[in-house]
Amino acid sequence: MELRNLKGTCDFMPSEQRARNKIIRKLTDVFESYGYQPLETPIISYYDILASKYAGGAEILKEVYKFKDQGQRDIGLRYDLTVPLARVIGMNPNIRLPFKRYEIGKVFRDGPVKTGRNREFVQCDVDIIGVKSITAEAELMIMANDIYKMLELEVYIYFNNRKFLSGIIKVVGIPEDLENSVILSLDKIEKIGEEGVRAELTEKYVEKQYIEKLFYFLNMEGEELLKSLRFDPQNELIRQGIQELDELWGYIKSAGIQDICKFSPWLSRGLEIYTGTVFEIFLKDRSIASSVGAGGRYDKIIGAFINNGIEYPAVGITFGLDVIYNALLYKEISMEKPPVQIYIVPIGTQLEAINLVTLLRRHGISADMEMDKRKVGKSLEYAGKQQIPFVIVLGEDEIKTGKVRIRDMKRGSETEILMDEIMSYLKEKIE
Structure with a gap:
């Protein structure tokens, strides 16, 4: 028998795990200082819950680890911490809102393995359920600033609004049935560049005139783009998106974090669940290409998932433990403390x-x-x-x-x- 790890999984030896534990403790301290409560959910779940129409969607289901237990029930390993959160809220109808929770735990995805993407990894999620106000997004962005300062990592928080982006897509004239597909392509701009996105949109049968018009808007400077659409919005989505962006920027300035926050009309966060603000966090020097944190507003997903006729406005953020750990290693920022004094x-x-x-x-x-x-x-x-x-x-x-x-x-x-x-x-x- 050859002793080896399954591809996409790894062991963390004591010195590595001490550093990871220290990061987790620091994150936990900040989460709790903001009033978030700990939650722990099972790693295994009934597959039909994971496969719900309003859970992760068809793409994520390709990566779910699925098996049968001894009772021949279909079981799956959780692929994120949001579906378990939705289930908890559905099973506890008397839970007091707003519900501010954090959960740190392993998730599993049977997908392609590459640098920064394993099959087993740790998510550090923070969510606010039951708050419609943009103050919720602002709080999570302020928290992110506090966390990365504490970790001595310099970052930029890029943000956008899905209503605003969807509004632009409608103004351009792209058919509604292609909107989500276009957003998925735009989400790849950091990875494959503008030419790559243009080629992908062409493959999706988006007409050239629409592609040109879309990039005409998105290649504008952020302030110029907002200015061009602010006073003569051509649809309600743009109006709402700009209003929410303005409100968020006011909170950002009030908190004094405007120097690290950048409006990015490209940013989409590919998942369909997002309904408003979206944000991603990158190292300033891009020494690591992957985002070190990301999140956004998803007002409809929990209510649709539970299907009880109630809407649960929600905003969440996830911090990538593995990418944070790698960033600290790269910058030679020590998180180690001898286990014995x-x-x-x-x-x-x-x-x-x-x-x-x-x-x-x-x-x-x-x-x-x-x-x-x-x-x-x-x-x-x-x-x-x-x-x-x-x-x-x-x-x-x-x-x-x-x-x-x-x-x-x-x-x-x-x-x-x-x-x-x-x-x-x-x-x-x-x-």
């Missing part, structure tokens, strides 16, 4: 060492001890390789005198202190 090496003093390491842990200091009676040199070598910053060699003389030497592994120096002062000394050094 102090290592105790007993020399015939196992009982006392157990007592000391237990006290340290109970005082909030991560500690470990040599358990296998290796020689002191081997124990110090192990501590060095594990990047443990402090070591105490605890022998019978130390027990008798009540004094120990704490070795600073980075500096190669030793400090003699009383046993009773170990806690305060280490807390000061670790902080």
Whole structure:
């Protein structure tokens, strides 16, 4: 048997996973500071829920992992965290709105594997259910700014409005039955460029005159485009889209994040679920091409999915754990912290060492001890390789005198202190 991982999955060794856990803790701290509550949903689901008409759509169903359980029921692995959220709201009709939740968990897609796209990956989702106001979008964009500043990553938040984009498509004259297909092509502009999108639209039988007119609008500078359509809107969608964009920009300026927010009339976020604001977040230097976060408003999907006659306005954002981790690695921004702060090496003093390491842990200091009676040199070598910053060699003389030497592994120096002062000394050094 060859030991190998399934393509599109990977192991994260301790140093990698510590860094990923630290990112998750930082994200969680911000989510909760904004008043969002944690939610956890099952990874497995009835397939018919995942395959609902108003869930992910036909394209995503091609990538669902589907199987039968022992009762011959059709089961699937979740492919996102939005469908489980919709199900939770449907099963809990008395849930208080607005409902602000975050969920961090693995999702699975049996799709093509390439750089930045695995079959098993972690989503970090934040959603507000039950708020019609554009303040909801503004809050998520402000949160994104806070998170990337905290992570020391410089980003731009590109935003648009699907009503505005749909309005332009209608003004151009593109038939309604091609609108969603055109939007899917426009969503690829960052990947395949304008010529690539033009070629794809031609393959979709969009007439050349419509393509030219569409790019005439979309190649305008953002302010110029808005100005050309603002005072003489040719349809209601454009009017509503501009009104929502104006309101959002007012909140962006009020929050002081206008320097990193850019209006992008190209931006569409290909999924059909979006009904208003859409946004994507990219590193300023584009050292990583993939977005590091994205989201938007999807007012109709949950109500249609549950089919109970109630509309649930919703806005969400997802942060890509894997791409954030890779961005930090690329920029050599360390998220690592040694898992153990102090290592105790007993020399015939196992009982006392157990007592000391237990006290340290109970005082909030991560500690470990040599358990296998290796020689002191081997124990110090192990501590060095594990990047443990402090070591105490605890022998019978130390027990008798009540004094120990704490070795600073980075500096190669030793400090003699009383046993009773170990806690305060280490807390000061670790902080």
